[in-house]
Amino acid sequence: MLTLPTIQKSMELYDKARRIIPATTQTLAKGVGQYSLGVAPIFVEKGKGSKVFDIDGNEYLDLSMAVGPISLGYCYEAVDAAIKEQLSHGITFSLPHIVEYEVSELISSIVPNAEMIRFSKTGADVTSAAVRLARAYTQRDEILCCGYHGWHDWYIGVTDRNYGIPEATKNQVFTFDYNNVDSLLDSICEKTAAVILEPITFTEPKKGFLLELRELCHKYGAVLIFDEMWTGWRLALGGAQEYYDIDADILCFSKAIANGMPLSVLCGKSEIMKLLEKDVFFFTTFGGEALSLAAAKTTIVEMRKYDVPDYLRQQGKKLQYGIKNIIQSHKVNWCDCIGNPTRTMMTFHHSVYSALELKTLMQQELIRYGILWNGFHTLSFSHSDQDIHHALLAYGDIIPWMNEIILNGNVKNMIVGKVLEPVFRKTTHFNTKPHVVHG
Ligand SMILES: Cc1ncc(COP(=O)(O)O)c(C=O)c1O
Known part of the structure; x- marks a missing residue:
């Protein structure tokens, strides 16, 4: 098993920052609720192309790209x-x-x-x-x-x-x-x-x-x-x-x-x-x-x-089809990769484990492979075939491994950090208007 990166500097800074920055982030999707505390990096130092480097010096392939804005790549x-x-x-x-x-x-x-x-x-x-x-x-x-x-x-x-x-x-x-x-x-x-x-x-x-x-x-x-x-x-x-x-x-x-x-x-x-x-x-x-x-x-x-949108679609398709292939070939029914190829998301559903537990474990394992992931695949013009190959290699190892862990009832034991929080997106069946009677 690959080792998890050292995130000592991130953790030390987090301890100080959380006292003066409510929620410790300006963007909910970048906060510790979305990156497993104790395992994932918390502070980033720099980025180049499709990669980012945390303040401990670890390099990651970024699959979030600043939650959307980095469309061409870091330092393009x-x-x-x-x-x-x-x-x-x-x-x-x-x-x-x-x-x-x-x-x-x-x-x-x-x-x-x-x-x-x-x-x-x-x-x-x-x-x-x-x-x-x-x-x-x-x-x-x-x-x-x-x-x-x-x-x-x-x-x-x-x-x-x-x-x-x-x-x-x-x-x-x-x-x-x-x-x-x-x-x-x-x-x-x-x-x-x-x-x-x-x-x-x-x-x-x-x-x-x-x-x-x-x-x-x-x-x-x-x-x-x-x-x-x-x-x-x-x-x-x-x-x-x-x-x-x-x-x-x-x-x-x-x-x-x-x-x-x-x-x-x-x-x-x-x-x-x-x-x-x-x-x-x-x-x-x-x-x-x-x-x-x-x-x-x-x-x-x-x-x-x-024609960057077309490039994003092609790279997104390679990633999405690749993940779906892995899922199918291992007869996995607890996760899926959904969405338009230009932006896809992993979904999780299991009768024993919550979606957040499974997402946390997957995030943790992707970190071992040097991949920063918050459940979504938001690619950029800098995501090369090599990057897609890297991500698919990681998914190809992690999905069957998690399958075993789930079958053995071992998910909770394998989670090293804190379980993730739900993404704030409760928007359906919510404040729905009372039925309008159309004349
Ligand atoms: C669909 C959509 N609309 C509006 C917003 C709000 O944008 P901002 O966070 O820049 O205010 C977001 C942010 O993620 C969004 O995803």
Whole structure:
């Protein structure tokens, strides 16, 4: 059995950091709840290509890529050069910078319905702006959502982490179930300002689902918002609209667009977006910060030049098919690898062991093979065939080994660190609106 890496410096720093940083992380998916405490590295020092190095000097193949933003690779030369070039001219200014216009033009030429464009810093900034725009445009308050849309009040109110959110806010937002038109029909009505969803998470849309959604929005006069944090710049250059040939009214992007620099994009039909001229307030100090925009400009150019979404799909397919092959050839029924190849996830189900116990053991074993994994496979343009081979070699050893451990009832004994916590994603059958009676 391979040894686990030494993570002494990580553990020492964690002991100090947790006293002054609540949750010890700024991003839930990077915290100790998602990386088994006592086994997984906690602090990273640097990255290059598809690899990261922790503060103890251990090297890992990264299968999370900063939870999405690193689309081309760590320290990707062309993007870093663009950032340095911009840095030599200035970071942020007293007037709008020309790069704001240049990136707007680029996005408009690639993303369907991106007739007008604004920038901000986080995904939540733009999903919240989209919701405010929809409310202003329709003169209605109610929002129907499906998926995760960020930390702001309007969305978090529908989840089980809703402390501090006023009741009035909670009472305006409801969830519907993905791939279930009836659940939308149950809640959409003449009071609905917007339907917002991630066009796909890990289940492909059923035939006609997105189209029916589009038509229902038309019928009830609601704005259709696609939250493309994950689909943008990964599924296709034009995002889910292009990939599924469906029109949305407002699109929200972030993550992969600037290879790690903080940038988010709100874009959509000018009839709605033009409300941002005067009626709807959406301005922020760093919205036009030029380093991130310079990074985005080069990232988009590189993505177009090399058809990065197709590359991600090909590499993702090799990994997903490879894992499925291993699963099938060992007749394993307690795990699966699901999702669109551009972003897949391991699922676990067993009658004795919880999914989190099995996930913890798999994460621990992948760490032995020098792989940093949080349950998902988010690849980048830097993930080579060799990297995929490395990951499949590890899965090829671990899956049959875990099969034996499970058969022998030994899972709990084999877990060295702390069992992982659930990913915060409770979004279905949650705050569902009472059935609407359509006249
Ligand atoms: C689908 C989706 N929407 C919105 C957000 C919020 O983005 P941010 O964390 O940048 O505010 C996320 C973050 O993971 C996301 O996955």
